[in-house]
Amino acid sequence: MTSLTLFTPSGVLAKAANLNRAAKRLTQLGFEVSIDADALARQQRFAGDDATRLAAIHRIADAAPSVALATRGGYGLTRLLDQLDWGRIAHSVEHGTRWVGYSDLTALQNGLIARNPGRKGGLSMWAGPLACDDFGRSEAEGGVDEVTRDCFLEAMSGALEAVGFRAPTADFDGLEARGRLWGGNLTVLCSMLGTPHWPKVKGGILFLEDVNEHPYRVERMLLQLQQAGVIDAQAAVLLGDFSGAARSPLDRGYGLKDAVAALRARTKTPVLTGLPFGHVRTKVCLPVGGTVELYVQGREAIVGWQSDPRLAHDAHDHAHDHHHH
CATH class of the missing domain: 3.40.50.10740 (Murein tetrapeptidase LD-carboxypeptidase, N-terminal domain)
Structure with a gap:
């Protein structure tokens, strides 16, 4: 057991x-x-x-x-x-x-x-x-x-080798990237910037999520990471769920899409949305610190990795069973 x-x-x-x-x-x-x-x-x-x-x-x-x-x-x-x-x-x-x-x-x-x-x-x-x-x-x-x-x-x-998700658009069709997976909660991650606890990952795949943060605050943190050179140094960025914040009457139409657009306008790094992860009921598991490969075909994105040989005695390819995730 x-x-x-x-x-x-x-x-x-x-x-x-x-x-x-x-x-x-x-x-x-x-x-x-x-x-x-x-x-x-x-x-x-x-x-x-x-x-x-x-x-x-x-x-x-x-x-x-x-x-x-x-x-x-x-x-x-x-x-x-x-x-x-x-x-x-x-x-x-x-x-x-x-x-x-x-x-x-x-x-x-x-x-x-x-x-x-x-x-x-x-x-x-x-x-x-x-x-x-x-x-x-x-x-x-x-x-x-x-x-x-x-x-x-x-x-x-030890059997999980990939998670799949559907991006909202097909803008990144044909994208392939490989790198170290890292990240997590955006606020916590930003609080580590400049400390000895900051992982200096280059060419990685950075995933981010947050909860109860207004879209402008999400944008400010994303731009902090971009201005610090972190976003530009990655192979790709995957954005999970950013829900829970009350809208402000001052927004006048501004929302999370605009926050993401502001980041995309400032970096060549592909920024994908739709990762099923965050402070939400349905969440996948992601191997933080592991090397992963990202493939996008149309709107379908797959993040895959080598399963842990110490656990998976019968390694079989799970990559294509995970569109429901």
């Missing part, structure tokens, strides 16, 4: 019910689930004070379960970046641990890339579900999204 540990590195969990529901569902899906001792710790808006959360991450790194799945995001990893023992996390990765999550987990995942600029080998960081958000919802709140669940199961079994 695949061992899976649930931990809370950032924001406090509002109620234990969602955590218990997630643990039960993940057990039913075949994982050997354990909940970190401090998963429900509380201090202000955090899941325990900094020392508590830092110790939890180090404890999990030392135990090296197959999967370390964060219960939720929020805010809190930024406080820990300077104190984290990255060597211990790297050690867990060498023992096959996959660190999974999104949102605030962007800080942990990209901080590790910063320290492993040429890392080869297994797929160890996954932008994917969070336990309480994606597996802890009650049936009344809509339960578990099937695509999110299936994609996660396939990724953790």
